[in-house]
Amino acid sequence: MGIRLSEEVAEALDAGRPVVALESTIISHGLPRPDNLRIAREIEARVRANGATPATIGMVGGELLVGLDDSALTRLATSDNVLKLSVRDLAAAAAAGADGATTVASTSAVAAAVGIGVFATGGLGGVHRDANQTFDESADLTTLARTPIVVVCAGVKSILDVGATLERLETLGIGILGYRTKRFPGFFISDSGFDLDWSVQSPAEVAAVMRAQDGQGLHEAGIVVANPLPADEQLDPALHDRVLTQGLAMLAREGITGKGVTPALLAHFHSATEGQSLAVNVRIILHNAELAAQIAASAAAIE
Template sequence: MNLKDILVINPEVQKAIDENKPVVALESTIISHGMPYPQNVETALNVEKIVRDNGAIPATIAIIGGKLTVGITPDEIDYLGKKGLNVTKASRRDIPILVSRGEDGATTVAATMIIASLAGIKVFGTGGIGGVHRGAETTMDISADLEELSNTNVAVVCAGAKSILDLGLTLEYLETKGVPVIGYQTEELPAFYTRESGFNVNYRMDTPTEIAKALKAKEDLNMTGGMVITNPIPMEYAMDSAYISKAIEEATVEADKLGIKGKETTPYLLDKIQKITEGKSLEANIQLVYNNVKLAAQIASELCNIK
């Protein structure tokens, strides 16, 4: 088995890569684990449309029948949406197992970065990255996303780290690993559902062109690792900080009581928060993803324009 046997790139995506046209990688856990069917499929298709409307080619990534698939079809998106939680939530550790068994996997941020890099895609738009979980000083629960960001040359556009996490420790971890954290038109790290966190990013950048130039400079310097571009949720969809903090606290206590740990933690907390907020957090989640992939497409376009 060699890479060309297991890496399947949609012809439209491959053509764009070959011709130095902008391509944006998209994850698939948002389809299988992010929300119920058919809203998950509708959201994924809308995300692809927004990328196209902003001048780039979407490449939703998943593992389908053991193949690392870059640019899955609408039918494959529907398949993952219907299969839902029965699809393996695939991070770095899961990729070789799923490939060897010929199984399906919905890719997390870490796995999407790996497969995007193998395909030659440099920009990835998502909701929020994983990070250091609350209480990690005893549980050691730290997302593989952070380690991937230190190793894999893909820029990740997100609304910050998910606010269920310890944002201060997440920033410290990224700093230790030398990963730049950029704020798009903000100096403050956005906290997923809200625009503020109380923590500062490393640098503020106000245009997609400025961000693209930084990415190109990093590439020219042969510096390994990714870059985190944080993009605050639009004001009209942002949730009240005290309200969402209370919901997160309630959900976290419930998860602790039930003994939920590891990779089950984030899906459980997001689902519980959605129920506590009567769906408001899910709507915020969808809107921030739309906002992020729009910026990702603009950055990818500018990156292709740099000579």
């Protein structure tokens, strides 16, 4: 099976109207039920309110859909058999007729393939702690190195090795623009402690960078727009640091490694912050959906 666009998304792309890609992993695997379905609808509504068409991407019955209708959205939000699909999984899952939620990597790849230039997510994947021993690095990074799309995110989760992730982004030629900041955000917190070379102040400036990259034609890498939460909306930094230290100690104590690290740490954050981290997570994706729609609208106006 190939890729099927919803009528709304197809018409918007044909008319040159702004479209924003949205992932489905956050719906199926990142948010608890039943709030996940409500929040998925809120994310799409936030995109619409800022002048763009939302295109949530996922797989239903082996078919990749760009622009899930409410029935498909509900299916991915409520089913117990939704697979988490990165780029390498897409063909096998399609052949198996599976239901699947797309990650940052696979959402970026599918969106770019159909001509969508802007994607909103929560946080980018990155290099894991102790990656020098485990070689554990998100496919988000290598996918963005060959995928021409703008990804609006709140940096990477501080449970990752932020410094190493920034080094890999540089090596892979992926540009980073701090949105109204010169510091790279740390997802739950607004400042991860690392400086950025480039900063933009408006959606129009991001659109200008997109156009300049297209005009140069030198490479097809993505651009990361690092959009921190306002300081008064972030997780309290002192609480964050304390919970992170406790979580890392828990991993060592319980021998959790590999793919189990991220879900274990996120679950620990949710429990130890009494749900505050989840509330921050929701604010992040809504914040990013709003900015992504404004960027897409500015890029469409330039075109």
